[in-house]
Structures are given as C-alpha cells and as structure tokens.
Amino acid sequence: MKQELLDKWLNGTISTSEREELRQDRRFRDYEKMDEYLRFLELPTQNTADGLSKLKSRIQLSTAKVVRFPVYLKVAAAAAILILVGYFYLDSLPVTHSTLIAETEVIQLPDRSQVFLNENSELTYQDNLWDEQRSLELHGEAFFEVAEGRDFNVLTASGIVRVLGTKFNVLARGDNFDVSCFDGEVEVILDKEKIILAAGDKLTLTGGAMNRSNQYTLRPGWIYDESSFENTFLKHVIFELENVYSIKVVPMNVDMDLRYTGSFTNTNLEDALKTITLPLDITYSIEGNHVTLLGKD
Known part of the structure; x- marks a missing residue:
C-alpha cells in the first residue's frame, strides 16, 4: 500500500483517482470499513461555557492536580475498541458455502475464480488471506475454473490438488477421491507422492486402489445433471446414487465390488437404476425411498 496515498486519505486531501488506486489493495478496504464503523459513534454535545465555569470552580476547590476524563469519552473509547475488535474478529472468520441434497451453487472467489459446488458438499476458505494464499477445503464435489495467479490449493481428506490456472473437478466423499x-x-x-494430470486425464482413488484413465468432455457430467464413472466399484456408484436421490439402497445377493463404467441421470430415479443395473444383470424394486437390488442366484 502506498503510504503517501494513505496519508492523503487520512488528511482528507485524496483525489477520486487516487482513492480508486488505493482501493485496489484489499488492506485499504479494511481501513474504509473501520472508518465507516467509527462514524456510527456519536458523542453527546456539551455546553462549553457551562463546562468551563464548572471546571474553574473545581480548580478553586481542589489543590490536587488530578486530570479526570469525562465519562462520555471513556464510553466512546470503549465502544470504539469493541467495534474494532468485533470487526477484526468477524473478518478473520472463514467463509463457508454448503449445499443440501438436490442443490448446487455457483461461487465466485475473491480472485474471480469460479466454483460450481455439487449437492451435499461444503467449501471453506479464508477471505481475508486470499491474496496471500489461495487455499480452500472441500468436502464433497466441485468443479473449478481457476483464474491465473499464484498456487491454488484444494485441500481434502484424501489429498491436495494444486494448480496455477485451469479447469478441473474434485470429488472427495468418503473413501472415494476423484480428480479430473x-x-x-x-x-x-x-x-508423499505427487501426480501430474494434464487436460483429459483422470485419477481415481477408491478403497486404496489408484486408477488413471481419460475423459473427453469439457465439464463433469454432474454439471449437466449426470453422474459419470470409469471402472468404479459398484458400492461407490450406489453411494453416489443414494446421495443424489436421498434414498436407501439395500443389495441382496449382489457383488458390490463389481466394476462399473457409465453414467446415470440425476433427474429420474427409474432411468438411473436401469442404466446401472441392466449392464450388470441386476434387477431392482422400489418402495418409497427404499430400493432393493437383486442379484442372480
């Protein structure tokens, strides 16, 4: 931050163009907020002549040289301190975005990067530190369109995804970790292992088993209301199905370690079940929000 411009602002001599230049620095916005909060403080008006008369009478009655601040100044100072402490405390709190089942959200980060947060997911980042460190925590799934700049880190329970400027998708739900x-x-x-993925590469980690494959779309399927899988354990496919439709699936005589490649729609449960079960020769029945999968004897 340019000190000479800050001095002009404090002295009230700053021009409009200089003020706009200062506003490019996020730290100056904090000063503006503090100034705005302090303007809410209103000190009580005083009768100066009456106050001077009382002061003279006190001086005549007392020989001790004791300076006492008026109560209203003490109250005002305490209020100002509380406002400043409260402001800095609130400003230090992390920003959290979360979605429910069947709900998505588009988020614009401070650097104009965009995040498409899938359903039943949570994203947390520190807004006041974003200029120094572009890092956020993800629980669930999100697609990122990252503006160019310094390192951009997505922290999950399974691993860290780091980029400079790109488009990628991260799924971190349970023991299923997927980066495209x-x-x-x-x-x-x-x-301790670092893996580089180029455009079109996909990395899947399920149950400790790692798999690399290719994908040829411009965005993840869930953006278009589809959930896509590549050589994925059936149990993870069913877990995602339960998450999308808020249902409970009970397998009967079904090998949940079967591998599944394909996608299902996120808008019609019947169609989704057909897409999953037909290739695996599995039947199903639906009762309310309970689904039973039936394998061959």
Whole structure:
C-alpha cells in the first residue's frame, strides 16, 4: 500500500483517482470499513461555557492536580475498541458455502475464480488471506475454473490438488477421491507422492486402489445433471446414487465390488437404476425411498 496515498486519505486531501488506486489493495478496504464503523459513534454535545465555569470552580476547590476524563469519552473509547475488535474478529472468520441434497451453487472467489459446488458438499476458505494464499477445503464435489495467479490449493481428506490456472473437478466423499483435469495441468499430492494430470486425464482413488484413465468432455457430467464413472466399484456408484436421490439402497445377493463404467441421470430415479443395473444383470424394486437390488442366484 502506498503510504503517501494513505496519508492523503487520512488528511482528507485524496483525489477520486487516487482513492480508486488505493482501493485496489484489499488492506485499504479494511481501513474504509473501520472508518465507516467509527462514524456510527456519536458523542453527546456539551455546553462549553457551562463546562468551563464548572471546571474553574473545581480548580478553586481542589489543590490536587488530578486530570479526570469525562465519562462520555471513556464510553466512546470503549465502544470504539469493541467495534474494532468485533470487526477484526468477524473478518478473520472463514467463509463457508454448503449445499443440501438436490442443490448446487455457483461461487465466485475473491480472485474471480469460479466454483460450481455439487449437492451435499461444503467449501471453506479464508477471505481475508486470499491474496496471500489461495487455499480452500472441500468436502464433497466441485468443479473449478481457476483464474491465473499464484498456487491454488484444494485441500481434502484424501489429498491436495494444486494448480496455477485451469479447469478441473474434485470429488472427495468418503473413501472415494476423484480428480479430473479439463484444461491446463493439476498436481495431486497423496501423502508423499505427487501426480501430474494434464487436460483429459483422470485419477481415481477408491478403497486404496489408484486408477488413471481419460475423459473427453469439457465439464463433469454432474454439471449437466449426470453422474459419470470409469471402472468404479459398484458400492461407490450406489453411494453416489443414494446421495443424489436421498434414498436407501439395500443389495441382496449382489457383488458390490463389481466394476462399473457409465453414467446415470440425476433427474429420474427409474432411468438411473436401469442404466446401472441392466449392464450388470441386476434387477431392482422400489418402495418409497427404499430400493432393493437383486442379484442372480
């Protein structure tokens, strides 16, 4: 922040163009907010002549040189301190976005990066530190369109995804971890291992087993109300189905370690079940929000 411009602002001599230049620095916005809060403080008006008369009479009655601040100044100072402390406390709190089942949200981050948050997911980041560190935590699934700049980190329970500027999707739900790169490059950090994914690459980690594959779309399927899978355990496919439709699936005589490649619609349960079960020779029945999968004897 330019000190000479800040001095002009404090002295009330700053021009409109200089003020706009200062506003490019996020730290100056904090000063503006503090100034705005302090303007709410109103000190009580005083009769100066009456106050002077009382002061003279006190001086004549007392030989001790004790300076006492008026009560209203003490109250005003305490109020100002409380406002400033409250402001900095609130400003330090993380920003959290969360979605419910069958709900998605588009989020614009401070650097104009965009996040498409899938249903039943949560995203948390520190707004006041974003200029210094572009990091956020993800629980669930999100598609990112990252503006160019310094490192951009997505922290999950399974690993870290790091990029500079690109488009990618991250799914981190339970023990299912999936990263797809749609543009540019991303770096996936799993414990001590670092894996680079280029556009069109996909990394899947399920139950400790890692698999690399290719995807040829411009965005993840869920953006278009579809859930897509590549050589994925059936139990993880069913877990996602339960999450999308808020149902309970009970398998009977079904091998949940079967592998599934394909997609299902997020808008029609009957069609979704047909898409999953027909290739695997499984039948199903629906009763309310309970679905039973029936395998062959």
